[in-house]
Amino acid sequence: MGSAALEERSDRVTAAANFTGRVAASLGGLRRYGRPAGITALILVLSFLSLYPMLMLLYGSLHSTPPGIAGEFNLNGYISIATTENLVVLANTVGISLVKTVLALALAVLLAWIVARTDTPGRGVLEVLITLPFFIPPILTATAWAMLGNAQVGTINLVWRWLTGTDSTLIDVYSYGGVIWHMMQYSTPFIFLFVVDAFRAMDPALEESSRMSGATRWQTFWRITLALMLPVTTSAFILSFIRGIESFESAVFFGTPVGIEVLTTTIYHSITQRAQPDYQSATALSFAALALMFLLLVLQSRLLRGRSFTTVTGKGYSPNVTRLGWMRWVTFAVCIVFFALTVALPVGQLLLSSFFKFFGFYEVDMLTFEHYRNVWENSAFWRAFGNTMLLGVTGATATMALGGIVAYITTRTRWRGRRLIDVLAWLPWMMPGMVLGIGFLWGFAILPHAIPIYGTLWALLLAYIALGTPVAVRVTSAAYQQIAADIEECSRVHGAGWWQTLGRILIALAWPAFAVGWVLIFFGIMRELSASILLYAPGTEVLSVVMLKMWVSGKPEEVSVIGLAMLILVLVFRWVQLRFIKRRISTL
C-alpha cells in the first residue's frame, strides 16, 4: 500500500471519527438542552391549563369588577369574606368533609383489602359492584335518596313504621348525616379505586415475614399492609378531602333546606343568587379555601418525606391472598351490604321509576316506556353523546399521558423545576369547579381570535384536561412510588432510553393504575357540568348540559334513563379493564 493510499485511508478514518464526534456532540447537546427544553415546554403547557385561568380568577378577586369592565384594584373581596357567618360556613365545610373522608377512607381501605388481599368469594364481581356508585350522576342518587329517606313519606321510614307500628322516623336525609352519607357514596368508591391496585401490587412476602415473626393478622394489616399503603392512602385522603370541601350537590340537596350552608353553596349564592353577581367575593373565598388546601398538601409531603414505600421490586413475586376461613363470608357480607345500600337501593328506585310516568308513583296505569323512547328519539341527546364520547376518550387519554409524564418527573427524578410542575398540576383540584369554570370562560374568551379555542370543542377539551390532571398525577405517582428504582436502573444499564424506560418499565408496571385513572377521568368528563355550561357553544353540547336541561324542564325520569345507560357503560368499561388487569397480572 502506497503512502498516498494510507494518507487517504487515514483521512477517511479521521473524517469518520469527526462525524461520530459531531453526532455524539449533537446528541450530548440534545441531552444537555433537550431536558430543560422539555421541562420548559411542560411548565408552559401546565401554566396555560391551570395557572392562566387561576390568574384570571386572582384578578377577579383583587379587582372591583370582572375582566372587561372598568374598575379598580382593592382588597374588598377578601375583607368582605372575613365574617363570623363565613367562619361558621368554613367550620361546617371542613367538619363535614373531614368526617365523610375519614369514614369513606376506612370503608374503602377495608373493601380494597377484602377484594385484593383476601379469598372472599366473588371478588371479581364485587370489585365492579363496589365502584358503581361513583359513576352515577349525584343528582340522581340525591333524588333517589330524597324519595327513600325523607322524614315524612320516605320509603325506608314507611317500612320502618309498618314494621314497628310506631310513628317514629328512622332516618331523615335532610340533615348533616344525610349530606355526609350522600358524599360518602362517591368518596368510598373513589378512594377504593385509588387504593385497590396498590393493595394488589404489593409483594405479600412482606406480610408473610410479619406473620412469620409472630405478628397477628390484625397487627400485620395495621403495621405492614396499611403502613406500606401510606402514599396512596394519604393521596386518596387528601384528594377526597379537598373534593369534599368543593362538593356542591350533596349540600345543596340535603343541607340547604335545613340551613346547613357550606363553602360552595355560599359561593353559588354570591354568583347566581344576587341581582349583581359578586365575583370578587366568590373568587376571594375560593382563594382563601385554596390556601387552606395548600397547607394540607405541605402536611402530606412532610408526612411522606424520606420514607420508602417500594413494594414492587426486581425480584419476582406472586400476588397471593390471605385465607380467611369462615370469616370470608363476613367480608363477603360487608361488600354486599355496601353494594345494597349505595347501589341496589337508589338504582333500584331509579330503574323502577324509569318505567313509570312519574318518579315515585307506582300505579299500573302509569307504566310506560315513554322516557326511554323520548331519550332514544332526542337528537340533542345523541349529538351531546357523540361530543361527550369524543371528549371523554381524547380527554382521558391526553390527561393520562400528561399526568404520567408529570408524575414521573415529580416522583422519580431530581430535575430542576419538578416542584413547580407538581404545584401547577395540583392547582385545578384546589378550586371549586363552579369558580374554575369562570376562570376558563374569562381566560379562553379573552384569547386572540386567531387562536380557535373559545366556542369550540377545544375549550371543553382543555378544561377537562386541566380538571383531570391532578387525578392522573396522583394515581400514577402513587403507583410509581411503589416501583423500585433498581428496575429502572437495570433498564437504563441495558441501554434503554428515557422514553423506552418510561414506556416499557414504569408504565408497563403501573398500567393498572393508568387504567383506573383513565376510567376516573373519562367518567369525570361525562359528569362535569360547572365548566361545560360556561364553555359549550351551539353544536358542542355535552351530556351533562343536556341532562341539566332535562332536569330543569321537569324531566327527572329521562335524566334517570341516561344515568342508567351510563351505568351500563361503566359496567362494560370496568369488565374490560379488569379482564385486562387479570391477564396482565397472570403474566407478571
Added chain:
Amino acid sequence: MLRRRVLGMLAATSALAGPASAQTDDWSKVVEAAKKEGKLVIYTASIGSPFHKTVIKAFEQKYGIPVEMLEARASEVRERVRVEQAAGRFLGDIHHNGSTTTWLMNRDGNFQPHGPIPNIKNIVPPYEADDIRVPAEVISYCLMVNRNLVKPGDEPKSWKDILDPKWTGKILSDDYRALGGGAVFFVVTYDTFGKEFHEKLAAQKPVFSRDLANSERRVARGEFPLYLPFSLQNYNNLKGLPVKPIVPTEGRPYVRFDLTMMKGAPHPNAARLFMNHYLEPDSQLVFANAGYAPVVKGVVEKTLPEIRDLLATKALGTTTPDRQDAMLELAKQIYK
C-alpha cells in the same frame, strides 16, 4: 397591560356594534334580508323549554332560517354575553332572559335598539316594549296543594290563608333570600300586605329548597301539602299527579321574560323577524296554553279552558331590579 387590552377590546366592541337604525324598515325587505343572513343565534335562560322549541321550529319552517340556541342559567348567560362582548366576540343575536337580568344588562350596554317591529302594537298592559326590550312571555306565581292531603274546603283562598297555624311546618317554598320566584313572591307580597305578613309567615317555619322541579314532586308525593310560589307553566309537567294550582283572590305575582337584540348581533334582521314571530298570536298561544300569561291581545280567550280561568286572574305585581338587593337583604333578616 390587562387594562390596556380590555380598553382596546371595549373600543373594538363599540366600533363593531352597528346601529339598528341602519336596518331597513320596510318589513318585506327585513324578511328578505333575514333570509339572506341565513342564521339566528339565541342565548336564553329558559332552559329546556319545549314551548320555546315549538315556537322556534315554527319560525324555522316559516322562514327557512335555522336557529341555534345557547341555553344556560340566567347569571351564566349574562356572564357569557358580558365577557364575549368585552373580548370583541359578537356571536349571539337574540337574548332571552328575565326582566331583572335584562334590565341590568341593558344598563351595562349589552344590547342595541331593535328597530320597528310590527307586532309590538298588539302588546297589552301592564306589559310594554321600549326601543331595546320586547316582552316575550310572563311567568305567573300561585300556590300548589296536594289534593290527597288538602280537602277542597281547606284549600287556601287568599295569600293570607297560609298564615293559618294549621300550615305551620307544612309549607315547602322556593327561597325568598335568593333570586328567583321566591324573591318575586317576597317583594310583591311585602308591597301588598306589608312586613307583618312575612313576620307571620316566618313563624310558620317554611322549608326552603331551590330545586324547583324536585320541590313540586315532593309535594306531589305528599312530603308537604303546600308549595309556593308555584310557577303556573310547570303544571304541564305535573298533569296526572294529585296536585292543584290555586291563584289566590288577590292575584298572582308575575315576572316577565324579555327579548332583546344583542350588541353587534351578526344577524340583526333575522333577530327582528324572530321578535315579530314571537309576538304572533299563534306563538303566544303556545305559551298561553302552557300556563304563561301572553303579552299580546286576543290570546287568553283562545287558551285551553283549564288554563283560561287561571290566566284571567289579576296580575298582582312584579319585582323591580333597582331595589332587588335591598329586598333580598330584608328577606334574609326576616327569614333567618
